[in-house]
Amino acid sequence: MAKTYTFEEVGNHNHKEDCWIIIHGKVYDVTSFLYDHPGGGDVFLVAADEKDASVGFDEVGHSESAIEMLETYYVGELDTDTITSTTVSDGENHALPPHAPAATKTNHSFAVKILVALLMLALPFVVQYYYGKGNDPPNGEN
Numbered sequence: 001m002a003k004t005y006t007f008e009e010v011g012n013h014n015h016k017e018d019c020w021i022i023i024h025g026k027v028y029d030v031t032s033f034l035y036d037h038p039g040g041g042d043v044f045l046v047a048a049d050e051k052d053a054s055v056g057f058d059e060v061g062h063s064e065s066a067i068e069m070l071e072t073y074y075v076g077e078l079d080t081d082t083i084t085s086t087t088v089s090d091g092e093n094h095a096l097p098p099h100a101p102a103a104t105k106t107n108h109s110f111a112v113k114i115l116v117a118l119l120m121l122a123l124p125f126v127v128q129y130y131y132g133k134g135n136d137p138p139n140g141e142n
């Protein structure tokens, strides 16, 4: 059975002679891969410091073979009850950063819709005004 590590335990392996990272609730010992990783070793050290590498790993859009390589470095599961950081992945496909509330964008688009509706309502009057004007014979030429 896979060993379970506490969040603190994983955090202790945060240097280049001993570097563990967390990706989607799983713990990986990437010490031996530090100098061979095509993306450089620094990203692992940063990830080890930040405690969770899920978002970084996903954002790169790693290849299938990179995803398969994860198995090589797998050492166990993270005890999710011990997580003390808000930026740690919950083991699903997303991390748990405090999300900003939805922007007030909707208010803006609502105002635009109202404006468009008013313009459409006014359009027949505008057309009639110009059409009527254009049909009027010029003064004194009749």
Ligand code: HEM
Pocket: 021, 028, 030, 037, 038, 039, 040, 043, 044, 047, 053, 055, 056, 057, 060, 061, 062, 063, 064, 065, 066, 067, 069, 070, 073
């Ligand atoms: C055990 C975990 C990881 C493995 C096995 C791994 C493996 C790989 C492999 C095989 C590549 C070559 C490109 C590809 O096949 O996708 C790569 C590239 C890269 N990786 Fe990772 N990676 C890991 C974790 C991470 C993390 C945590 C980050 C960032 C937070 C990262 C950032 C990058 C970057 C920036 C590249 C270079 C992409 C490019 O130059 O196009 N990797 N990785």
